[in-house]
Amino acid sequence: MSTSSTVERAFTAALYSATARSGHDDALDTGASLLAADPAADAELARRGEEFVATAWRRGWQPADVVRIVRRELDEVHVRLVAALIRAQSADDRPRGRRWAAQLDELTRDEPSRTDRFSYATAVLELYRLLLRLPTLESLDASAGPASAPAARHGDGESRMLGRIRALLAKAEATGYPEEAEALSAKAQELMARHSVDEALLAARAPSPDAPGACRIGVEPPYEQTKAVLLDAVATANHCRAVWNEALGFSTVVGFEGDLEAVELLYTSLLVQATTAMTRAESAQRAGGRKRTKTFRQSFLAAYAHRIGTRLEAAARTQVTEDLLPVLATRDVAVTDRLERMFPETTTTRLRGVSDAAGWTEGAQAADRAQVEPRRPLS
Incomplete structure (x- = not known):
């Protein structure tokens, strides 16, 4: 079975199915079990997480906003997970101005602990479930105008x-x-x-x-x-x-x-x-x-x-x-x-x-x- 197939099956069970959308724990357990049993799927799982982060940016969210809602809705382990995802995604992201860069600098750099593969996979899927459901916000980008860039005269x-x-x-x-x-x-x-x-x-x-x-x-x-x-x-x-x-x-x-x-x-x-x-x-x-x-x-x-x-x-x-x-x-x-x-x-x-x-x-x-x-x- 390919790593992509493992991730897709886990996401179908834990994120996309009717049972998953109802927030049922059995759906989460099924997805976490699939991921825990396939260590080779970890890289694909992380890549998909970066895609969720990039989607949040397109929906108007910023790093501090995402960290804030993760801290509000989930636990500290999820905050460390999302901080790591945001840092990883930023390497391939376009420059977004001084305020955005400052938010990246403030991200926690504590690596998420991995007590066991099942618990880790469960936390990742809980985080992805939240990221997947983030609503669209008003853009702060000022129509991609100069307000999003550092002001040279300061x-x-x-x-x-x-x-x-x-x-x-x-x-x-x-x-x-x-x-x-x-x-x-x-x-x-x-x-x-x-x-x-x-x-x-x-x-x-x-x-x-x-x-x-x-x-x-x-x-x-x-x-x-x-x-x-x-x-x-x-x-x-x-x-x-x-x-x-x-x-x-x-x-x-x-x-x-x-x-x-x-x-x-x-x-x-x-x-x-x-x-x-x-x-x-x-x-x-x-x-x-x-x-x-x-x-x-x-x-x-x-x-x-x-x-x-x-x-x-x-x-x-x-x-x-x-x-x-x-x-x-x-x-x-x-x-x-x-x-x-x-x-x-x-x-x-x-x-x-x-x-x-x-x-x-x-x-x-x-x-x-x-x-x-x-x-x-x-x-």
Whole structure:
């Protein structure tokens, strides 16, 4: 029997049959048994896996998206398997830009363990079953335009600016003092706003072929709805727009490249800080005799997101003078146009579970402690 025949029979049993589509374990066991009994089929099995990965790219997925959903739906062994497949497939793939390359660099390099051939084959088929059923996503490739490529005009100045922002956010995450953390975050937002205005001025003085791009940022449970609200607030304050995909656990953020990086940095840091502040507030509530509740945490995060959004917008406005408004408005129109082409139909969602007064008050107070000091407006 040829190795191709072994793989085809295993796939028919475990992936394509009616029993397999119903998720029945017997189908998986049959396919895994066929593969375990034929070591010569391993190379063909890996090649077919790379084909599944390439198909995911054609459906609009990116490496970080695939790893995220595998981690969400399966186990760590499957994450290592898919990381190895993505790395192998990338050797034959076309260049896809700086952001894609960064996602490849972040892939885990731990080789999947092989306890026994049957268990290994089972894990591979479970992974392939998931890859086979990935839906088509909106393309982030900006119609294969220049937004998917590195921007040549970004140089050492941008690297230094983003380095300063990262350093501020790292300090904010590390400090044990909430007032200091929030002041550092506010300072980081001011730098982000300044960076965004500088980008807009460069575009106005020397128009470039850059167009708005897009990226996906994971929004993981629990409390994913309030986390999506926080991400939306950060995106809006940084001249971006966000659309949440609840079913797949991410938001798509649309904006110019420098602003997208700012959103990723600040959202990740604020999420760490919000969780720390929430845990501290909850401990104080428990010390007062109150039991830990889901509604407290949901309300805390909702209030935090709302107030942080207000304060980030205020920090961003300190960088804008009236003569800059037409420049920024032009970029906003471009972002909105890209968003509407990607998502011609969107719906709004009512925020659920925000009913705890103490949680709301604590969350708002945590956000209000941010010290947003105005800077000299740019001209």
